[in-house]
Amino acid sequence: KQEVTQIPAALSVPEGENLVLNCSFTDSAIYNLQWFRQDPGKGLTSLLLIQSSQREQTSGRLNASLDKSSGRSTLYIAASQPGDSATYLCAVGLGAQKLVFGQGTRLTINP
């Protein structure tokens, strides 16, 4: 059974810092991996999707990497801003539209 773990559960950093969020998964047989953002009281917003054949994806200040062999993904946020404060979830795609989510990392950017 695929299990997805995100460490740390919470992270607080001062504005302007670069930071890395971690995601690990137990079974390397995945179709893709996605990073989502969830704001309090709201749904999830997809940030980046990495196909299993890819190593990384970039969008603006965000960069996500994927290492299937080691079962790890990272989300790098450059020059963090208070507006980046949210919970970040990674989800592993098992195929047939099925996603398995991690518990998330609650990120706080302090002005």
Added chain:
Amino acid sequence: DAGVIQSPRHEVTEMGQEVTLRCKPISGHNSLFWYRQTMMRGLELLIYFNNNVPIDDSGMPEDRFSAKMPNASFSTLKIQPSEPRDSAVYFCASSLEGHYTDTQYFGPGTRLTVL
């Protein structure tokens, strides 16, 4: 585009009552998903439909839960009878199925409280 629409946004009910959650997916999307989010278990897939047909309902916790998708623009998740342990945020998501797993677009969720 209005995005995925869910109603109600909040529901408070008493144990034993029937609860119906509603979802309108993004127009043109052919896959629809129901998720449940709790502090203890995180985000779990309950059921998903493709072209209005249930494909995988292995996440539905028990017979008290049922889901329907009578047409491409509407789905319901029903709990009958409801229990306090069903209290959670229920999300609906939709996607346009293409190659493997595609980006899913989430609604704002329905916060259910069963007293």
